[in-house]
Amino acid sequence: MSFSNWFTRRRLRQAATLLTISATLAAAGCSNLGVKPWERDLLAEPDMQLTVSGVDAGLDDHIYFSKEASSGGRGFGGGGCGCN
Amino acid sequence: MQLINDKKNGKPVGRALATATCALLGVQATTAMAKDQPGEWDVETALLVYSETDDRVQAAEPVISATRNFDGDKKLNLKLVADTLTGASPSGATPSDLVQTFTRPSGIGNYTVEAGEAPLDDSFKDTRVAVSGSWTAPLNRDYTYSVGAYGSREYDYISTAVNGSLTRYLNNKNTTLTGGLSLGMDLIDPVGGAPIGLSRMALRANNTEAQFDQEFAATRESDDTKTLVDALFGVTQVINRRTLMQFNYGVSYSSGYLTDPYKILSVIDEAAGANYGGNLIGADGNPIYLYEERPDTRMKHSLYWQTKYMLENGDVMDGSYRFMVDDWGITSHTIDLKYRWRLSNSYLEPHFRYYMQSEADFYKRYLTESEYNGGVPTVSEASADYRLGELTGMTFGAKWGYRLDEDRELAIRAEYMIQSNDGDEGFGKLTNHDLYPDTNAMWLQLSYNF
Numbered sequence: 001m002s003f004s005n006w007f008t009r010r011r012l013r014q015a016a017t018l019l020t021i022s023a024t025l026a027a028a029g030c031s032n033l034g035v036k037p038w039e040r041d042l043l044a045e046p047d048m049q050l051t052v053s054g055v056d057a058g059l060d061d062h063i064y065f066s067k068e069a070s071s072g073g074r075g076f077g078g079g080g081c082g083c084n
Numbered sequence: 085m086q087l088i089n090d091k092k093n094g095k096p097v098g099r100a101l102a103t104a105t106c107a108l109l110g111v112q113a114t115t116a117m118a119k120d121q122p123g124e125w126d127v128e129t130a131l132l133v134y135s136e137t138d139d140r141v142q143a144a145e146p147v148i149s150a151t152r153n154f155d156g157d158k159k160l161n162l163k164l165v166a167d168t169l170t171g172a173s174p175s176g177a178t179p180s181d182l183v184q185t186f187t188r189p190s191g192i193g194n195y196t197v198e199a200g201e202a203p204l205d206d207s208f209k210d211t212r213v214a215v216s217g218s219w220t221a222p223l224n225r226d227y228t229y230s231v232g233a234y235g236s237r238e239y240d241y242i243s244t245a246v247n248g249s250l251t252r253y254l255n256n257k258n259t260t261l262t263g264g265l266s267l268g269m270d271l272i273d274p275v276g277g278a279p280i281g282l283s284r285m286a287l288r289a290n291n292t293e294a295q296f297d298q299e300f301a302a303t304r305e306s307d308d309t310k311t312l313v314d315a316l317f318g319v320t321q322v323i324n325r326r327t328l329m330q331f332n333y334g335v336s337y338s339s340g341y342l343t344d345p346y347k348i349l350s351v352i353d354e355a356a357g358a359n360y361g362g363n364l365i366g367a368d369g370n371p372i373y374l375y376e377e378r379p380d381t382r383m384k385h386s387l388y389w390q391t392k393y394m395l396e397n398g399d400v401m402d403g404s405y406r407f408m409v410d411d412w413g414i415t416s417h418t419i420d421l422k423y424r425w426r427l428s429n430s431y432l433e434p435h436f437r438y439y440m441q442s443e444a445d446f447y448k449r450y451l452t453e454s455e456y457n458g459g460v461p462t463v464s465e466a467s468a469d470y471r472l473g474e475l476t477g478m479t480f481g482a483k484w485g486y487r488l489d490e491d492r493e494l495a496i497r498a499e500y501m502i503q504s505n506d507g508d509e510g511f512g513k514l515t516n517h518d519l520y521p522d523t524n525a526m527w528l529q530l531s532y533n534f
Contacts, residue, residue: 033259033321033324034258034323035258035322035325041325043325043328046119048392050330050390050392052402053128055147055149055531056130056531058149058165059132059145059529060499063134064439067501067503067525068416068439069416069475070408070439072384072386072408073332073387074388076247076266076314076316077314077336077384
């Protein structure tokens with residue numbers, strides 16, 4: 001196995017470990033978090049949605065997809081263009 | 085993975101209550117958009133104009149996205165995007181002391197780059213039309229599903245995808261778990277046919293047209309396909325009345341033709357002498373350029389974390405971080421920050437984004453004479469595409485929106501991006517040239533929602 005291969009695998013393992021730890025912490029912590037149904041007034045506002053404008057996000061994702069080697073994260077990375 | 089608005093029915097009462105609550109808490113009561121009303125369409129329209137400096141890519145992109153709301157939290161979304169691109173794009177070749185003449189991707193005609201100039205391929209021209217649709221509906225009190233389809237077409241590329249996701253609500257809808265899958269199939273039909281990876285670009289100079297045609301045909305293969313499988317797992321958690329957090333893990337696998345058919349590499353002379361670091365000249369008296377070749381599979385993993393927080397004064401902070409790693413050796417970090425400063429009927433939202441990536445294992449700014457090895461390259465993959473190199477990008481932007489009434493919003497958004505590359509500076513004559521010019525782009529977007 002070449003060094004770069006080994007390095008990539010090591011990074012993937014690190015990412016997997018980080019994910020497992022985070023998911024465990026999230027699952028353990030989440031049951032104590034949150035609000036009562038009548039406390040959702042602010043969270044229900046359009047400005048508090050995770051993606052406020054799907055159109056803005058879609059346009060930016062398309063620009064960055066065609067200018068960088070990364071895509072996705074918030075949603076599917078996808079293809080859909082011959083620009084990369 | 086949006087938070088579901090619990091108060092869809094009886095909206096006026098809900099809004100009045102929210103306004104009253106805001107008043108009690110001393111929060112500015114902004115005009116909230118009346119979205120998600122059953123029996124109505126919510127429509128977002130936008131026009132984006134994108135422009136890169138130095139006569140590079142220019143684009144205009146109109147978008148319309150319409151969501152029809154049905155009783156029982158069911159939604160249908162349809163989206164249409166068109167874009168027109170013109171301008172020039174870096175070919176991957178290095179600048180040179182020579183005037184460089186390249187064959188156009190179609191094989192019909194040439195383009196010339198002056199000595200010392202960055203080689204840009206100006207044959208870039210395309211129109212893309214993309215349509216997508218999705219249907220979201222609850223299965224029962226605890227589950228919601230969504231299914232969608234996507235299709236886009238441009239001159240040399242067709243892309244299709246289907247996707248589905250399932251959302252589970254827990255802890256009084258304070259925790260949302262989502263799992264999604266997307267399957268895509270793309271058909272790539274490059275202008276002039278796809279070049280054979282690492283084959284030499286045929287040039288007209290010192291050749292008869294018949295010789296050129298024969299050489300050009302020998303570098304071509306037929307169209308090709310690419311398949312994509314994406315899976316996404318997400319947790320969205322309400323932290324408190326003002327804070328919302330999301331954590332996603334995504335994995336993406338693509339296989340097939342992942343090479344850019346229009347990108348090339350220069351071969352550089354290593355022999356000590358006057359041309360050390362200059363273009364390697366072949367036996368036919370022409371410089372040697374090779375078409376790039378990338379691996380035929382790619383596996384990407386991404387972790388994404390986003391937090392939204394509403395301040396006491398009603399302003400909203402939005403921050404996200406994404407980490408990505410793939411088996412091409414690229415690692416990237418992305419930070420995105422927005423602050424929505426809410427005024428009575430309008431808002432101003434400054435935006436900052438920082439991006440950095442490491443280079444792909446097979447990224448090479450050029451190939452040396454010994455790597456070219458007389459036409460039998462010692463490398464099996466190589467690309468000089470700057471987007472696979474070491475890259476840092478910063479975007480500064482702002483959006484200003486004005487809410488005309490509960491249903492209509494007008495907004496303008498401007499973004500400015502600076503991208504800079506770094507890497508091997510070369511040797512000999514190459515060191516006289518800027519191998520990594522910056523890319524500067526700006527885009528302006530007008531939006532109207534009703």
